[in-house]
Amino acid sequence: MKNTWRFGDQEFVYVREVLDSGFGSSTSGSMNNRFETAFAGKIGAKYAVTFNSGTGTLHAALDAVGVGYGDEVITAPLTVISNLDVILAQNAIPVFADIDPDTFNIDPADVARKITPKTKAIMPISLYGVSCDLDPLMELGKKYGIAVINDAAEAVGALYKGKPIAEIADITSYSTENSKHITTGDGGIVVTNNFQYAEKMRKFGSLGYAALKAGDGRIRSNKDIFQDPTYKRHDGFGYNYRMPEVAAAVGLAQTERMEFFLNLRTDIAALFIDAVADCEYLIPQKIPSGYNNSFWTVAMRFEHKSVSWQEFRHKVIDFGGDGIYAAWALLYQESIFASGDWKKRCPPLYEPLNYPATGIYPNAESVQPKIMQFVNNYGSLEEAKPKVDALQKTINHFS
Numbered sequence: 001m002k003n004t005w006r007f008g009d010q011e012f013v014y015v016r017e018v019l020d021s022g023f024g025s026s027t028s029g030s031m032n033n034r035f036e037t038a039f040a041g042k043i044g045a046k047y048a049v050t051f052n053s054g055t056g057t058l059h060a061a062l063d064a065v066g067v068g069y070g071d072e073v074i075t076a077p078l079t080v081i082s083n084l085d086v087i088l089a090q091n092a093i094p095v096f097a098d099i100d101p102d103t104f105n106i107d108p109a110d111v112a113r114k115i116t117p118k119t120k121a122i123m124p125i126s127l128y129g130v131s132c133d134l135d136p137l138m139e140l141g142k143k144y145g146i147a148v149i150n151d152a153a154e155a156v157g158a159l160y161k162g163k164p165i166a167e168i169a170d171i172t173s174y175s176t177e178n179s180k181h182i183t184t185g186d187g188g189i190v191v192t193n194n195f196q197y198a199e200k201m202r203k204f205g206s207l208g209y210a211a212l213k214a215g216d217g218r219i220r221s222n223k224d225i226f227q228d229p230t231y232k233r234h235d236g237f238g239y240n241y242r243m244p245e246v247a248a249a250v251g252l253a254q255t256e257r258m259e260f261f262l263n264l265r266t267d268i269a270a271l272f273i274d275a276v277a278d279c280e281y282l283i284p285q286k287i288p289s290g291y292n293n294s295f296w297t298v299a300m301r302f303e304h305k306s307v308s309w310q311e312f313r314h315k316v317i318d319f320g321g322d323g324i325y326a327a328w329a330l331l332y333q334e335s336i337f338a339s340g341d342w343k344k345r346c347p348p349l350y351e352p353l354n355y356p357a358t359g360i361y362p363n364a365e366s367v368q369p370k371i372m373q374f375v376n377n378y379g380s381l382e383e384a385k386p387k388v389d390a391l392q393k394t395i396n397h398f399s
């Protein structure tokens with residue numbers, strides 16, 4: 001599928017501006033700041049910091065809330081590998097909590113059971129466009145002094161009990177990778193209302209430069225100071241996770257059209273949901289009352305008793321559909337766990353730990369093999385309709 005429809009004139013105008021300006025980096029140019037300001041404004045947060053991925057954002061978020069050696073981070077097993085990798089990158093311990101079988105998101109009651117004196121952060125995921133259940137998670141956070149980092153890589157525009165999700169968690173993280181609602185090809189952007197977290201994340205993503213701050217990015221000091229051989233640049237640890245200016249230029253233009261992208265995905269999703277309205281074995285991801293679904297994809301549970309997941313998918317393709325994505329394998333069932341390779345990240349800490357491959361998280365293990373994700377990233381309803389027809393024909397075929 002060609003995605004050229006996703007880019008309009010304004011993307012070219014802003015990219016041209018970057019090139020015409022002589023091409024700064026994210027710290028010397030202005031496009032990252034413009035993207036951050038526009039995104040924070042639309043998403044409902046005070047501070048935004050751009051990154052080169054929605055994995056880098058999560059890494060910085062963990063660091064900002066103080067996750068380090070031996071700390072426990074509670075997350076869901078049904079998610080992308082990024083959530084695991086950033087925990088391991090901090091030499092912290094992944095602790096999984098089961099999911100709700102209907103929303104597919106982390107179950108706060110199980111999170112509560114997993115809290116120990118070592119828990120430093122809860123990192124729920126707002127999966128496929130539906131917010132995680134934030135109120136009880138925030139209550140746990142407050143009760144035990146634990147930060148909540150909402151991984152909303154897939155949930156730009158999601159609402160929780162009528163509120164934009166970015167207003168609720170301590171930190172909310174987004175990806176702007178190609179498949180996401182707004183895209184910079186690869187990239188990420190993280191938001192918070194907490195000045196200290198914003199500043200820490202900015203410095204973590206940019207080599208710990210002392211001059212970097214939240215808000216507009218950096219303090220510009222007199223050249224006599226920073227060109228002097230005695231000048232000390234770094235007062236913290238950091239990686240270089242910065243977003244290039246041309247990517248930020250695209251991100252700014254995409255942010256200005258955020259509503260268009262959200263409405264289009266939602267309208268296309270409605271066609272898919274409508275197609276399964278009378279189908280008792282395809283059950284769409286639950287949208288609890290007061291939430292919306294910003295529909296990164298249209299996720300459903302496939303519960304057919306005699307037709308296999310694969311058989312159904314092939315039939316959709318036979319009828320002209322684009323195929324169906326499965327959910328990721330559960331994190332603790334990934335090959336990196338089976339091989340034990342993950343323990344090499346920090347043998348003294350990880351050697352004694354074991355994550356059995358089955359039998360611990362019944363909802364996640366029951367739901368994961370059944371998930372079907374229908375692509376809704378089409379340029380128009382007209383383009384989507386034949387794909388929805390393919391699903392409808394498949395349902396008729398098997399009924």
Ligand SMILES: Cc1ncc(COP(=O)(O)O)c(C=O)c1O
Pocket residue numbers: 052053054055056079080082083125151153154175176177186187188
């Ligand atoms: C839930 C979730 N978290 C994190 C990420 C990581 O984002 P990125 O691919 O930009 O690193 C993604 C996207 O791939 C995702 O879907």
